[in-house]
Amino acid sequence: MKIYEELVARGLLAQVTNEEEIREMVNNGKATFYIGFDPTADSLHVGHFMALCLMKRLQMAGNKPIALIGGGTGMIGDPSGRSDMRTMMTTQTIEHNVACFKKQMEKFIDFSDDKAMLVNNADWLLDLNYVELLREVGSHFSVNRMLSAECYKQRMEKGLSFLEFNYMIMQSYDFYMLFQKYGCNMQFGGDDQWSNMLGGTELIRRKLGKDAHAMTITLLLNSEGNKMGKTQSGAVWLDPEKTTPYEFYQYWRNVADADVLKCIRMLTFLPMEEIDAMDSWEGSQLNKAKEILAFELTKLVHSEEEAKKAEESSKALFTGGDTANAPTVELTSSDLTDGGIDILSALVKAEMVSSRSEARRTVEQGGTTVDGEKVDDINYIIKEDKLKDGILLKKGKKSFKKIVLV
RNA sequence: GGGCAGGUUCCCGAGUGGCCAAAGGGGACAGACUGUAAAUCUGCUGCAAUUGCUUCGAUGGUUCGAAUCCAUCUCUGCCCA
Numbered sequence: 001m002k003i004y005e006e007l008v009a010r011g012l013l014a015q016v017t018n019e020e021e022i023r024e025m026v027n028n029g030k031a032t033f034y035i036g037f038d039p040t041a042d043s044l045h046v047g048h049f050m051a052l053c054l055m056k057r058l059q060m061a062g063n064k065p066i067a068l069i070g071g072g073t074g075m076i077g078d079p080s081g082r083s084d085m086r087t088m089m090t091t092q093t094i095e096h097n098v099a100c101f102k103k104q105m106e107k108f109i110d111f112s113d114d115k116a117m118l119v120n121n122a123d124w125l126l127d128l129n130y131v132e133l134l135r136e137v138g139s140h141f142s143v144n145r146m147l148s149a150e151c152y153k154q155r156m157e158k159g160l161s162f163l164e165f166n167y168m169i170m171q172s173y174d175f176y177m178l179f180q181k182y183g184c185n186m187q188f189g190g191d192d193q194w195s196n197m198l199g200g201t202e203l204i205r206r207k208l209g210k211d212a213h214a215m216t217i218t219l220l221l222n223s224e225g226n227k228m229g230k231t232q233s234g235a236v237w238l239d240p241e242k243t244t245p246y247e248f249y250q251y252w253r254n255v256a257d258a259d260v261l262k263c264i265r266m267l268t269f270l271p272m273e274e275i276d277a278m279d280s281w282e283g284s285q286l287n288k289a290k291e292i293l294a295f296e297l298t299k300l301v302h303s304e305e306e307a308k309k310a311e312e313s314s315k316a317l318f319t320g321g322d323t324a325n326a327p328t329v330e331l332t333s334s335d336l337t338d339g340g341i342d343i344l345s346a347l348v349k350a351e352m353v354s355s356r357s358e359a360r361r362t363v364e365q366g367g368t369t370v371d372g373e374k375v376d377d378i379n380y381i382i383k384e385d386k387l388k389d390g391i392l393l394k395k396g397k398k399s400f401k402k403i404v405l406v
Numbered sequence: 407g408g409g410c411a412g413g414u415u416c417c418c419g420a421g422u423g424g425c426c427a428a429a430g431g432g433g434a435c436a437g438a439c440u441g442u443a444a445a446u447c448u449g450c451u452g453c454a455a456u457u458g459c460u461u462c463g464a465u466g467g468u469u470c471g472a473a474u475c476c477a478u479c480u481c482u483g484c485c486c487a
Contacts (some may be wrong), residue, residue, distance in 0.1 A: 120450070158481060223444090250442080257443045284441045318442060357453060358435080365436040396435075398442060 001273065002027040009272055010265045012054060014191040014216040015383070017201060022186070022213050029062025031184035033215075034178050035346030036171065038070035038078060038104075039097030040089070043239035044104045047190065049301065051268065052108045053285070054188060054217055057269075059109065059116060066117045066184055067105055071098045072125025073171060079152035079164040080192045097220070098122075104238055115184065123173050128173075137173055140206045141199070143379075144250055149195035160249035168199045175200030179212055191216040193320040220266060223258035236300050243304045249310035250349055252294035260289045268296040316398045320372060323392050331387065333405070340381040343368065350393055350401040369394040 004023040007013050016022050025031045035051045037044070044052075055065040064356045089097075098120060109116050146152070146168060152160060175197070178184035187197050197214035204212045220228045229236045229251075235253050237243040243251075255263060265275050270292075278289050291311070298307035313325035329350045335341060341349070347368070349358040360378055364370055368375045371391050372384060382391060387405035394400050 157483085160407090212425075254442060257441090260443090284443090287441050290441095290443080314442080353435090355453065356455090358451085361450065362436060367436045396437095 003057060006058070006272065007054075009110060011262065012050075012217055014218040015194055016215045017198070017213045021211075022215060025186070025213070026058060026061065026063055030061040030121045031058065031213075032066065032182060032184045032187045033058065033070050033185050033188055034066035034175070035061060035188045036068040036070050036073065037101055038074045039094050039101055040074065041235070041237075042097050042100045042187055043237040043242050044101060045235040045237050048058075049108075049225070049238060050217060051188065051190070053267065053269075053300075054107065055109055055116070064116065065109060066119060066178060067109060068174060068178070068184060069098050069101055069118070069120045071095070071120040071122030073121055073167065073174070074098075075122075075126075076167050076170055076194070077164055078167045078171075078193075078384065079155050080167075080196060080272075082155070087364040099241070119178075119182075121170075121177075122179045124177050125173070131171075134205075134305045137169060137176075137203065138205055141169060141172075146199075151192060151195045157391060168196045169195040172199035172203045176207060177213065179204050179208070179210070184212075186213040186215060188215050188217065191219045218266070220263070223256055227352060228259070228263070240302060240306075244327065245298055246310045246313060246325075249298045249302065249307070249314060251374065252297050253290050253314060253396070255290060255293070257286050260286055260293055264289065264293050264296070268293065269300070270296060317392075323390070323400075323402050326392065326400055328390075328402040328404060330404055335380060336384060336387075336405070338381075339384045341387070342378075343370070343375055343376060343380040346382055346393060347395065350403060352393065352395045352399055352401055367396050 001009065004027050022031075033055075035055060037048055037051070052205055055067065059065050071094060073091060074097070075089065075091070083103050084152040086259075102118065105118065110275055111118055146165070147156070149168070151168075152165075155164075171193075175184070175187050187200055189197055194216050195212070197216065201212045201214050204210055224229050232253065236248060240248075242297055252263065261275070261279060264270065264278065268275075278292075281289055294314075295307050295311055298310050309325050312348065313323075313327075316323060331341065331349060334348060335345070339348075343363055344356050344359040347353045347362070348356055353359040353362060363376060363378050363380075366374060366376050370380075373387075382403075387403060392400060
């Protein structure tokens, strides 16, 4: 199976400008393509991970990837698919984020020997002259057409600032620049980027009379239609400091039945035959598939070793076995009063709840366990000598913390 | 610049002088059932505690008492220029 066919089979492709030409190009390693990443946070997340995997897949097939960091576009903020305005980031934040992105990307993509490139659009966007740009580029854009673009739809009701409106032009300009500077003939991006990407191909056609291509990646949605890779507390990050390998593993371990196969297909590098075999799995057998998914992804993002650790501690915690690798919270004697710590304080210290009130609630509702023993008395004290050996605190069904006195 | 409508607790959205920590829904959390799934049912959802404290864009004012009234400011949307 050639690369293009594989991408289709994995359900990764959403839209393409010209299927025949693109297939021909990527299958023969003739594409120089770019994907843009705006530095909106200090770590990459799952959405970026998908894009990076795609770059890797195409790179392995002989195509040349350009990772474009949006140091310039980040100053504007992409309104695509957003219902509200982005908060403007300071220049310092952006620079910091750019540095973080770079570091993480180097883990996934091989940039050695000119096999891939890493560029920052701040290098050309920040020096643009306004009037010049308007004349050179602005004249090729129809406001009427831009306004009808899907990505602005939701914003027509809630409001769209001129700043954000210009995002499409900046992104188009990027493609135009990369096309000229590096012979970049294709752009990849999330499906919500489609209209911005078309802006680029259009600009290249009008300015240079040449064809460039665009291709979008299917957005990873769960069966309820929400973007995956988000939890109540925010995104699932690739940075182990922000989302620990254990939490990362658990996120995928817990996906809904309806979404497992899709995730395995789209995110892992397992051979298609293996995945097709899982397609017939049903019921509790799918649980096995979830373990595979979680393991594979943790391995890709962190390391095989981390994946094993996460898997082991998960199994141990959920079956009540060894707690050696459990997420641990260390207390010191200053956290204790009268030779122990009360259950509410323990929950708060372990950051399992955000307030004492919440701690009180979970305890009263019978959602707390200490070393497997249910605790429903809010005045319960965990004794110092027990803490020395470490105790396992459990809140609800899936939240575990080992508490140790050091 | 002018006119209009708005800014309510995580989100949507009621509330237009005390009965308001604020209806209802969603989400989140906890319990039951399960497969660390989904669906369903129940509880719960400001903070700290048994009696308080701080909230309804911001500041100031009226009042015994304000999310509710007044003033100023600020932000958002719509219409006119």
